[in-house]
Amino acid sequence: MSKGLRVRVGGVYVNAKNEILLVRHEKAGRAYWLLPGGGCEFGETMERALERELREEARLETRTQGLLFINESLPPDAHRHVLNVTFLGEVLQGEAVLNDVSERLKAVAWVPKSEMGKLSFFPNFKSELLKQWDAGFSLAPRSLGNLWED
Numbered sequence: 577m578s579k580g581l582r583v584r585v586g587g588v589y590v591n592a593k594n595e596i597l598l599v600r601h602e603k604a605g606r607a608y609w610l611l612p613g614g615g616c617e618f619g620e621t622m623e624r625a626l627e628r629e630l631r632e633e634a635r636l637e638t639r640t641q642g643l644l645f646i647n648e649s650l651p652p653d654a655h656r657h658v659l660n661v662t663f664l665g666e667v668l669q670g671e672a673v674l675n676d677v678s679e680r681l682k683a684v685a686w687v688p689k690s691e692m693g694k695l696s697f698f699p700n701f702k703s704e705l706l707k708q709w710d711a712g713f714s715l716a717p718r719s720l721g722n723l724w725e726d
Contacts, residue, residue: 583661586613587663589630593688635671645719645720672686
C-alpha cells in the first residue's frame with residue numbers, strides 16, 4: 577500500500593559564529609538531528625514551505641536562497657518515499673527558540689562544525705553538508721541518490 581511521495585524541504589542556516597542551525601527529533605526511541613524544515617503542503621512552493629516551517633519550528637523569519645542538494649529516502653519495502661530538498665537560507669529576524677509544534681521536535685540549536693561528527697543524522701547527508709560548508713556553499717547542486725538507513 578503506497579502513501580505517495582512526500583516532499584520535505586530543509587534549510588542550511590549558518591550564523592556569524594559559523595554555527596549551523598539544527599533541530600533534534602525523537603521517534604520510536606531514537607534521537608537524531610535534522611536540518612530545520614518539513615513537508616510541503618499542496619499548492620505551496622518549496623521556498624514558502626521552508627520559510628513557514630522555520631517560523632513554526634524556531635520562530636525565525638528567513639529567506640530561502642539557492643538549492644544545495646537533493647536526496648531520497650526509500651526503504652527496500654517501499655513503505656514510504658521521501659524526497660528531501662535542501663536549500664541554503666538566510667535568517668532575517670528572530671532568535672532560534674523551540675516552538676513546540678510536534679511530539680517529535682525536542683530541540684533547536686546552533687551547532688559548531690567541530691561538533692557535527694558526533695551527531696546522528698537521518699538521512700545521513702552529513703558528508704555532503706560539510707563539503708558544501710567547507711566550500712562556502714558554492715558547489716553545484718547535486719543529487720545524492722537514495723540515503724535510506726534502518
